[in-house]
Amino acid sequence: MRIILLITACLLTAVPGQAQDLQFADLGTLELESGEELLDCRIGYRTFGALTDSRNNAILVPTWYGGSSESWIKRQTELLGEEHGFFVIVVDAIGNGVSVSPSNSETQGGDAFPEITTRDMVRSQYRLATEVLGLEHLHAVMGISMGGMQSFEWAVLYPDFMDHVVPIAGSPRLGGHDVALWEAYKRLLAWSAECQCDEAAQTMMALRLVNGTTSDQASVPADSVSARIDRATPGMDPGIAMNLIRQADAMNATDVTLSFDGDWEAAAEAVKAEMLIIVGSSDHVVTPGPAIAFAGLLGDKAELVVFENDCGHNIPGCEMFRSRALISEFLRGN
Amino acid sequence: MRIILLITACLLTAVPGQAQDLQFADLGTLELESGEELLDCRIGYRTFGALTDSRNNAILVPTWYGGSSESWIKRQTELLGEEHGFFVIVVDAIGNGVSVSPSNSETQGGDAFPEITTRDMVRSQYRLATEVLGLEHLHAVMGISMGGMQSFEWAVLYPDFMDHVVPIAGSPRLGGHDVALWEAYKRLLAWSAECQCDEAAQTMMALRLVNGTTSDQASVPADSVSARIDRATPGMDPGIAMNLIRQADAMNATDVTLSFDGDWEAAAEAVKAEMLIIVGSSDHVVTPGPAIAFAGLLGDKAELVVFENDCGHNIPGCEMFRSRALISEFLRGN
Numbered sequence: 001m002r003i004i005l006l007i008t009a010c011l012l013t014a015v016p017g018q019a020q021d022l023q024f025a026d027l028g029t030l031e032l033e034s035g036e037e038l039l040d041c042r043i044g045y046r047t048f049g050a051l052t053d054s055r056n057n058a059i060l061v062p063t064w065y066g067g068s069s070e071s072w073i074k075r076q077t078e079l080l081g082e083e084h085g086f087f088v089i090v091v092d093a094i095g096n097g098v099s100v101s102p103s104n105s106e107t108q109g110g111d112a113f114p115e116i117t118t119r120d121m122v123r124s125q126y127r128l129a130t131e132v133l134g135l136e137h138l139h140a141v142m143g144i145s146m147g148g149m150q151s152f153e154w155a156v157l158y159p160d161f162m163d164h165v166v167p168i169a170g171s172p173r174l175g176g177h178d179v180a181l182w183e184a185y186k187r188l189l190a191w192s193a194e195c196q197c198d199e200a201a202q203t204m205m206a207l208r209l210v211n212g213t214t215s216d217q218a219s220v221p222a223d224s225v226s227a228r229i230d231r232a233t234p235g236m237d238p239g240i241a242m243n244l245i246r247q248a249d250a251m252n253a254t255d256v257t258l259s260f261d262g263d264w265e266a267a268a269e270a271v272k273a274e275m276l277i278i279v280g281s282s283d284h285v286v287t288p289g290p291a292i293a294f295a296g297l298l299g300d301k302a303e304l305v306v307f308e309n310d311c312g313h314n315i316p317g318c319e320m321f322r323s324r325a326l327i328s329e330f331l332r333g334n
Numbered sequence: 335m336r337i338i339l340l341i342t343a344c345l346l347t348a349v350p351g352q353a354q355d356l357q358f359a360d361l362g363t364l365e366l367e368s369g370e371e372l373l374d375c376r377i378g379y380r381t382f383g384a385l386t387d388s389r390n391n392a393i394l395v396p397t398w399y400g401g402s403s404e405s406w407i408k409r410q411t412e413l414l415g416e417e418h419g420f421f422v423i424v425v426d427a428i429g430n431g432v433s434v435s436p437s438n439s440e441t442q443g444g445d446a447f448p449e450i451t452t453r454d455m456v457r458s459q460y461r462l463a464t465e466v467l468g469l470e471h472l473h474a475v476m477g478i479s480m481g482g483m484q485s486f487e488w489a490v491l492y493p494d495f496m497d498h499v500v501p502i503a504g505s506p507r508l509g510g511h512d513v514a515l516w517e518a519y520k521r522l523l524a525w526s527a528e529c530q531c532d533e534a535a536q537t538m539m540a541l542r543l544v545n546g547t548t549s550d551q552a553s554v555p556a557d558s559v560s561a562r563i564d565r566a567t568p569g570m571d572p573g574i575a576m577n578l579i580r581q582a583d584a585m586n587a588t589d590v591t592l593s594f595d596g597d598w599e600a601a602a603e604a605v606k607a608e609m610l611i612i613v614g615s616s617d618h619v620v621t622p623g624p625a626i627a628f629a630g631l632l633g634d635k636a637e638l639v640v641f642e643n644d645c646g647h648n649i650p651g652c653e654m655f656r657s658r659a660l661i662s663e664f665l666r667g668n
Contacts, residue, residue, distance in 0.1 A: 181544045
């Protein structure tokens with residue numbers, strides 16, 4: 001049955017392929033939040049597992065910052081287990097170098113690539129799910145980090161389209177700390193791509209060590225920090241730098257209240273899915289404050305899990321067993 | 335009596351001046367931790383209040399990163415109150431642009447200025463206190479941030495020389511997070527001084543917003559972050575940049591265990607003063623982990639105060655009333 005269903009799914013795709021293999025859907029023009037148009041919007045994705053006859057087991061997974069559907073493969077088993085029974089659609093986020101991006105767009109390459117938001121990524125995923133995969137409903141949307149931000153946006157943009165939403169280390173609207181982090185990172189990317197110099201590469205590595213982990217000294221031994229920074233070498237590809245700049249802007253534009261005149265309560269009221277919101281107390285990349293606040297407004301619609309640990313942004317990796325159990329129970333709850 | 339004693343103090347200084355006015359002591363050559371020599375070591379300082387006949391009320395205050403004895407003036411009243419009864423000696427840390435620094439050294443200016451450590455700053459202060467001010471004992475050493483690091487070093491370098499040590503938002507040895515932060519900041523300083531460009535100035539501002547405050551979004555509203563970053567303008571003076579680079583290296587070299595082969599317990603055992611160690615739970619500039627750990631090793635010799643708030647590195651400013659009460663009680667305890 002699995003094979004038959006996979007073939008069915010493939011017939012619906014623009015570019016046929018095997019399950020887990022990278023496939024592409026050509027969506028044509030994507031209308032952007034900004035009013036601009038993203039031309040030749042080609043979206044990469046991979047599917048895992050099989051859609052049931054009742055078509056009620058599809059989970060859509062948007063990718064994290066700089067990540068791809070390929071980078072999800074290992075994570076999937078960690079988070080869902082080997083035999084999860086779901087039909088998982090992992091979608092390469094716009095700007096990740098697989099889907100349409102500054103580095104690969106023939107019509108809007110490099111600087112000409114329009115600024116995007118995580119909402120635009122979500123719109124491309126909705127079109128993939130409905131127009132290409134022929135789905136009318138998703139069991140769940142689940143994502144980590146920038147994938148968690150997209151999950152939040154899914155919950156307010158298409159509230160009737162899924163039963164469950166699981167943002168992990170995500171944010172419904174970035175706090176000032178996070179916005180500043182990406183503003184710094186964007187400029188370091190541009191500097192690195194331009195100068196191809198040790199100083200820029202080392203500064204980027206230092207910033208990653210500052211925020212990518214936790215403030216607890218145990219997780220980043222001081223002795224190794226200077227050595228790791230000194231070892232950082234130039235080689236930032238300008239196309240990849242522009243991809244990461246556009247995705248950073250997309251994260252900074254994340255805002256579930258956008259359709260509600262900035263009203264958090266109205267945004268929370270619009271959510272219809274059950275949400276499992278997982279954050280880390282020591283996360284200095286996507287700080288947990290906004291997700292915790294939004295969970296509070298969601299009331300009974302949300303289950304909030306705050307991992308109190310020193311893992312920084314490295315959740316769920318750091319809490320894999322507990323995360324898997326929580327997610328498994330939550331996704332099978334209904 | 336106050337006036338007479340102030341004149342006495344001034345007679346002992348190399349360059350006479352009024353209380354609170356900037357004075358200078360020329361220490362000649364300072365032997366550095368590295369084995370190198372810092373030539374023409376001129377140290378700026380200001381004194382407040384009067385030394386008692388029994389000469390038992392002197393408090394030495396090292397300055398914070400980029401700060402000066404002038405920048406202490408306001409803080410002093412906040413921390414000690416108007417009528418504190420102490421003879422406060424605020425010493426400009428080497429490299430702050432007032433004391434001998436890359437920006438003002440005639441013999442070792444700019445890049446030629448040797449790398450220094452917070453221990454070297456402390457040695458210059460010890461020589462000022464003993465050789466110039468004729469003091470044989472201090473009631474206390476107290477400092478904020480980099481001043482707190484110097485306070486920790488005072489406690490192990492000259493354990494018999496003072497009764498009390500009060501490091502505020504300081505660290506006995508920087509954790510990996512903090513080291514990485516200063517490694518990033520140093521390179522941004524150099525870039526800013528070299529390119530005099532918007533991008534570098536904006537990246538520095540962004541990094542300040544990321545770490546200078548807390549990760550809680552309330553303290554840095556997201557809406558204002560981008561505007562504040564965009565407003566940052568070039569103008570980093572190369573001399574000042576080199577001052578800040580050398581002071582950043584000095585902080586990263588802070589290590590109270592240096593004379594004890596990295597043995598924390600031996601370092602703690604060497605301390606003889608009573609210590610009041612004040613840190614903030616959300617401090618992302620000088621993370622509190624190492625200070626808390628060291629306080630644990632000090633046992634009865636230390637009182638540890640952890641402010642659980644969202645003020646980031648802005649302690650004691652954010653907890654001025656409680657800090658003043660704590661410090662006042664502690665300094666008058668014996």
